[in-house]
Amino acid sequence: MPTASDANATTAGLPGDIRRRGLMLVLSSPSGAGKTTISRRMLESDGNLSMSVSVTTRAKRPGEVHGKDYFFIDPTEFNLMVNRRELLEHAKVFGNYYGTPKGAVEEALRAGKDVLFDIDWQGTQQLAESARDDLVSIFILPPGARELERRLTTRAQDSAAEIAKRMAKANDEMSHWSEYDYVIVNRDLDESVTAVRSILQAERLKRRRQVGLSDFVRGLQAGL
Ligand SMILES: Nc1nc2c(ncn2[C@@H]2O[C@H](COP(=O)(O)OP(=O)(O)O)[C@@H](O)[C@H]2O)c(=O)[nH]1
Numbered sequence: 001m002p003t004a005s006d007a008n009a010t011t012a013g014l015p016g017d018i019r020r021r022g023l024m025l026v027l028s029s030p031s032g033a034g035k036t037t038i039s040r041r042m043l044e045s046d047g048n049l050s051m052s053v054s055v056t057t058r059a060k061r062p063g064e065v066h067g068k069d070y071f072f073i074d075p076t077e078f079n080l081m082v083n084r085r086e087l088l089e090h091a092k093v094f095g096n097y098y099g100t101p102k103g104a105v106e107e108a109l110r111a112g113k114d115v116l117f118d119i120d121w122q123g124t125q126q127l128a129e130s131a132r133d134d135l136v137s138i139f140i141l142p143p144g145a146r147e148l149e150r151r152l153t154t155r156a157q158d159s160a161a162e163i164a165k166r167m168a169k170a171n172d173e174m175s176h177w178s179e180y181d182y183v184i185v186n187r188d189l190d191e192s193v194t195a196v197r198s199i200l201q202a203e204r205l206k207r208r209r210q211v212g213l214s215d216f217v218r219g220l221q222a223g224l
């Protein structure tokens with residue numbers, strides 16, 4: 001993973017002309033809490049944010065598009081990618097395998113573009129180990145257990161057995177909430193999206209990410 005002082009960083013996502021390295025914005029939550037919905041809203045309104053498209057061995061859900069929601073691959077191909085070290089992180093979740101392809105993410109960060117991830121606590125731990133300075137992690141909590149079950153049922157994307165499996169795992173997933181930089185209880189969707197937007201804007205302005213600041217200040221001082 002290149003360092004934060006990568007010379008190719010650009011001004012993407014910042015006012016003015018200060019070069020910046022891109023960041024990895026991770027949303028994790030128990031299944032059904034709302035991370036996919038929040039992600040979609042974020043992508044609609046932010047030109048400097050792209051979604052990291054994971055590989056998975058899970059079966060495609062109705063309406064999901066290969067190459068957009070996931071790259072749907074078989075376990076043999078998944079293991080090949082792991083062995084070739086083509087994945088930034090990977091994990092087994094609900095009996096399926098998921099992972100983040102390296103290439104697109106590393107290219108975006110170098111170009112000062114931010115990347116949004118919808119990954120579980122295991123993947124987030126791996127990114128924290130390999131690229132802590134690039135990582136901003138947010139845990140999304142549902143407002144209540146019954147509301148979580150209602151959302152999973154209303155979403156109508158999983159069988160009753162699958163919903164029961166995800167509810168059973170929710171406790172284990174939520175036990176990792178304190179490992180995250182930020183925590184949002186997703187009561188009202190608009191408020192949650194506004195909160196994620198605010199976190200992203202603040203993180204973009206962090207001094208250590210604005211790798212072009214010293215040039216900018218020197219230019220400013222030269223003009224005084
Ligand atoms: N570690 C890791 N987890 C992932 C990745 N992609 C998805 N996940 C997680 O896998 C879990 C199941 O995702 P999915 O099958 O889409 O179900 P959903 O959470 O109900 O939308 C969720 O916790 C996702 O955050 C990935 O690339 N890496």
Ligand SMILES: Nc1ncnc2c1ncn2[C@@H]1O[C@H](COP(=O)(O)OP(=O)(O)O)[C@@H](O)[C@H]1O
Pocket residue numbers: 029030031032033034035036037038151152154155186187188189190192
């Ligand atoms: N704040 C909210 N209030 C009510 N329903 C919500 C809220 N956020 C998300 N939802 C709904 O809950 C369901 C699960 O959301 P989703 O984004 O698929 O969760 P996840 O990606 O975490 O599994 C979807 O039908 C979504 O429209």
